[in-house]
């Protein structure tokens with residue numbers, strides 16, 4: 001019997017015997033961590049072995065599936081798309097030993113390895129950076145970093161042309177709901193999202209006052225309806241906020257001078273995604289717009305269309321804190337600026353004293369007496385007020401925290 005078969009049999013036995021009611025909460029948490037780690041390792045084994053079976057066509061002996069993807073999908077109970085991604089990840093890992101090793105040690109999940117390898121395969125020099133992102137950040141940031149790597153390694157003009165050609169807005173109806181999807185050049189989508197943001201925030205604030213909590217996506221949908229149906233919509237305000245967002249580009253100096261995103265470089269609309277350097281140059285050519293030039297680590301120079309500090313500071317913070325600053329929270333939408341030193345006392349807004357928080361964490365620190373402390377990596381730890389015993393509630397969403 002192979003070791004993997006023994007592990008499977010042991011796991012089957014262990015799961016069948018599990019009686020969560022007999023465990024105290026701490027043991028349950030510890031065992032959940034162990035099980036998650038085991039699942040990561042078994043996922044890695046599945047990917048590696050399935051690729052070997054696919055390469056040798058041996059899967060055909062036991063299955064009537066038409067393709068190796070279908071075989072893996074049926075066997076694992078996942079979609080064919082997910083199975084294809086698993087096999088593609090295993091394929092890429094053949095030429096990325098460092099990522100393969102982290103996957104085999106259980107340090108990376110298969111989903112993380114898929115993101116790291118998708119970026120590293122087009123730009124091997126980005127592999128260490130992607131591995132660091134996987135270790136220290138959430139899945140959302142890892143995916144965004146991979147997108148940056150892929151964008152930098154792609155022929156920008158061609159990719160941009162393709163995005164333009166493939167642009168679409170489709171809808172299809174199921175029952176009483178109509179679903180939709182759209183795709184287009186990122187700078188155009190950014191205009192749409194930026195126009196919706198203030199309307200979505202207004203809906204969120206309205207709902208909060210009424211004591212209602214719905215998803216961010218629901219408020220964005222409401223915002224879209226408001227934007228397109230409101231006859232009395234303040235057109236100048238909407239148009240200007242949309243063009244402002246599309247005009248705010250984060251780019252490193254090397255890429256800007258080269259005319260192409262360098263490996264490890266950045267050219268993106270913050271909070272939306274990578275755009276061709278050509279777009280940044282176009283923004284710059286208008287002279288009066290906002291362009292943030294970085295050295296790849298921190299904001300080096302802020303060029304703004306006004307002489308006031310606040311807009312520049314706003315951009316610098318938006319660029320630095322692209323997700324909520326609370327460690328472990330990777331929310332990147334509807335972020336709100338938080339003063340660590342009460343503005344009423346200090347009468348100043350500085351780069352070091354401000355940070356972006358998601359609405360739920362901002363609510364905890366402004367209304368529920370939670371406090372924050374700085375971490376060396378720029379994130380903040382969240383601490384529950386003294387009347388919550390233990391630190392277990394820190395970093396919990398407000399729903400659980402208040403319960």
Ligand SMILES: [Zn+2]
Pocket residue numbers: 324325326329330331357358359360361
């Ligand atoms: Zn948060």
